[in-house]
Amino acid sequence: MTDNKHDGGLSAAYAAKRPEEVAAIYDKWSETYDADMSAAGYRHPTICLALLTRHLPRGAGPLLDAGAGTGLIGEWLAITGYPKVEALDISEGMLAKAAAKGVYTALHCLALGGLPLPFADNTYAGIVSAGVFTSGHVGAEGLDELIRICKPGGVIVLTVKNTLWYAGFAERIADLEVQGAVVRAEETAPYVSMPGEADTIPSRGLVLRVR
Numbered sequence: 001m002t003d004n005k006h007d008g009g010l011s012a013a014y015a016a017k018r019p020e021e022v023a024a025i026y027d028k029w030s031e032t033y034d035a036d037m038s039a040a041g042y043r044h045p046t047i048c049l050a051l052l053t054r055h056l057p058r059g060a061g062p063l064l065d066a067g068a069g070t071g072l073i074g075e076w077l078a079i080t081g082y083p084k085v086e087a088l089d090i091s092e093g094m095l096a097k098a099a100a101k102g103v104y105t106a107l108h109c110l111a112l113g114g115l116p117l118p119f120a121d122n123t124y125a126g127i128v129s130a131g132v133f134t135s136g137h138v139g140a141e142g143l144d145e146l147i148r149i150c151k152p153g154g155v156i157v158l159t160v161k162n163t164l165w166y167a168g169f170a171e172r173i174a175d176l177e178v179q180g181a182v183v184r185a186e187e188t189a190p191y192v193s194m195p196g197e198a199d200t201i202p203s204r205g206l207v208l209r210v211r
């Protein structure tokens with residue numbers, strides 16, 4: 001599927017044009033995703049966990065892992081003291097792996113960036129989205145709904161690949177700040193998410209506090 005050594009379906013997912021294509025790629029990749037990402041030195045979940053624990057008190061909830069995949073972050077959130085975490089992903093296959101880890105209180109097979117999400121306003125104390133705001137996945141259009149369903153004072157922790165950042169994402173964040181919808185609580189320096197891979201386009205971690 002790819003020339004890269006460990007990236008499973010990622011190159012294909014980057015090139016995907018439609019959400020159904022992305023879901024199918026991840027369905028297929030779900031069996032080997034954890035091993036492939038571990039071999040590639042995948043960093044986004046670790047960075048997101050570090051940021052979330054710095055900005056959200058232990059035990060805060062409920063949380064939403066938006067684009068949870070196989071649940072890498074969910075496992076660590078359970079260990080570090082966030083017992084109420086829900087998972088959302090477009091891929092049934094990835095969600096099945098996440099479910100098997102037994103750490104999520106609910107699983108939602110839904111798409112970000114399209115139809116409104118079926119959650120009430122101000123539902124979540126925190127939202128984490130690692131490796132989702134990237135090429136071929138979800139763009140800045142996915143932000144508004146995450147802000148709507150996050151409680152005022154809650155945080156949204158996400159990673160954004162430079163490809164998106166410099167194609168309007170940075171401006172969108174600046175606009176949201178000017179509108180008073182969010183405050184940029186933290187932004188990391190750019191880093192490469194998978195040092196073991198050929199794709200060296202950096203991403204950054206971002207913490208938005210919802211107002």
Ligand SMILES: C[S@@+](CC[C@H](N)C(=O)[O-])C[C@H]1O[C@@H](n2cnc3c(N)ncnc32)[C@H](O)[C@@H]1O
Nearest residue numbers: 026067068069089090091094111112130131137
């Ligand atoms: C690189 S994986 C990251 C998964 C997990 N957050 C992690 O860090 O291991 C990207 C995930 O985003 C999901 N995804 C892609 N597009 C999506 C969309 N529009 N809505 C919801 N999930 C999406 C994929 O199915 C996949 O599980």
